[in-house]
Amino acid sequence: MQLLTGNCELLAADRGYTDVCIRDLGEAPAIEQAKRHAATAFTRIVERARESGQLRGDFAESDLTFAMASVARTAEPSCEFAPQAWRRQLGYLLSVRDW
Numbered sequence: 702m703q704l705l706t707g708n709c710e711l712l713a714a715d716r717g718y719t720d721v722c723i724r725d726l727g728e729a730p731a732i733e734q735a736k737r738h739a740a741t742a743f744t745r746i747v748e749r750a751r752e753s754g755q756l757r758g759d760f761a762e763s764d765l766t767f768a769m770a771s772v773a774r775t776a777e778p779s780c781e782f783a784p785q786a787w788r789r790q791l792g793y794l795l796s797v798r799d800w
Contacts, residue, residue: 704743704746705765705768705769705791706791708769709768709769709772709773709776709787709791712769712772712773712776712787713772713773713776713780713784713787716777719773719776719777721736722736722769722773723770723773740762743762743765744762747760747761747762747765768791768794771790771794772787772790772791772794773787775787775790
């Protein structure tokens with residue numbers, strides 16, 4: 702889950718990174734190509750983790766996407782008054798989901 706936590710740290714700390722991750726930037730083909738490359742890498746990482754038993758067999762890339770989107774949406778409105786609130790959100794997601 703280091704990958705998930707590290708990515709969430711970036712999402713919480715850098716609004717520009719978050720925007721690039723969640724928006725369709727069709728007018729920027731190089732960015733979209735980089736996003737596709739990252740998605741392919743994430744898929745391979747998830748597959749390897751499932752195969753090694755580090756993730757449940759039914760864990761899907763969409764679970765990872767959901768967790769990151771949830772953290773990003775928590776971090777944005779709370780960044781001024783509770784900049785670490787996203788960590789609590791991620792901890793909750795990790796505790797209730799048997800990854």
